[in-house]
Amino acid sequence: MFNRKSLPVVLLLVVAGLVVAFRSLGIGAGDPPTKYEKILHNIGEMLTQIHYSPKKIDDSFSREIFKKYLSDKIDPQKNIFLQSDINTLKKYETTLDDEIMGGSVEFVPAVSAIYKKRVLETEQMYKDWLNKPFDFTKDEEINFNPDQISYPTNEQEKKEAWRKRMKYMVLERYSDLIDARNTKGKDTSRIKTDAELEKDARDRVLKIMNRSYDRLKAKFDDEDSFDDNVNTITETMDPHTAFFPPVEKRYFDEQMSGRFYGIGASLREDDGNIKIATLLTGSPAWKSGEITAGDLIMKVGQGK
Helix, strand or coil: CCCCHHCCCHHHHHHHHEECCCCCCCCCCCCCHHHHHHHHHHHHHHHCCCCCCCCCCCHHHHHHHHHHHHHHHHCCCCCCCHHHHHHHHHHHCCCCCHHHHHCCCCCHHHHHHHHHHHHHHHHHHHHCCCCCCCCCCCCCCCEEEEEEEHCCHHHHHHHHHHHHHHHHHHHHHHHHHHHHHHHHCCCCCCCCHHHHHHHHHHHHHHHHHHHHHHHHHHCCHHHHHHHHHHHHHHHHHCCCCCCCCHHHHHHHHHHHCCCCCCEEEEEEEEHHHHEEEEEECCCHHHHHCCCCCCCCCCCCCCCC
16 A cells, blocks of 8 residues: 655656556456556555545546547547437446456447447448549538537438538548649640549559558557556546556656667658657658658568
8 A cells, every 4th residue: 555654756756747657468368357457446546545645436527538539538528429329328337346356347348349349341442432432523421520429310310410420531632633733834745634543542642541540450459449448547646647568668768868779760640651750860761861850651561
């Protein structure tokens, strides 16, 4: 057990915020679920006994976590879940405080199971819509503000929302292609028709969406879900309190110490492609002379 009087380091935590770093243990990796429960219980003890001004971990705190985890971490645009999914998960709304204080971990696995199913359904939805031309002669409206929209009540409503979302994304790129064609003037090359440009725009959006969902499916595993949930807990306690899984903890240490690992390059996404954004002076990438900002990453090789 921790005691304020025996831990002068608490004064440092007051200034810098509480940084919690545990090794995450995959729910689906064969590890006993009690290890997750132990992590949450340890965090609960640290937050209530070390934090300089802890909130009471009760049903009210649980409701905050429930709302923030689903709306901020899992489905911020309200375009994955159905309202019925949220209703199903409501039974955990006032039990998350019990999980923190040593109860059975059930919320994150329940969310993950539904989310993975909905992601696959959503992936098929956008592919279906991008497989056929859009009618841009019809005026329509779409609201992207999650605070002003609700979760779809059924699958048909969700499909319609995704149709409008894809139409909007295609229209943006279609308009750019039209402008580019018109500025070429009397080009000797064959000028593409409106229909061909619309198809090109859909292909570009499909490429972007596929890359995005490939990363989403690869990243969203049980371990990441648990890490996000713990971070929601710490952030709800205090916006300056954070939970760092091992990889993020190493990055934090690098930033604080000035010692860096890896190749020393930051990445950015450009129209569905991953490119080198910047190089860190003195890093392996910088020293090699073979990598420059703007380079396109085609694939990552495995060295021997």
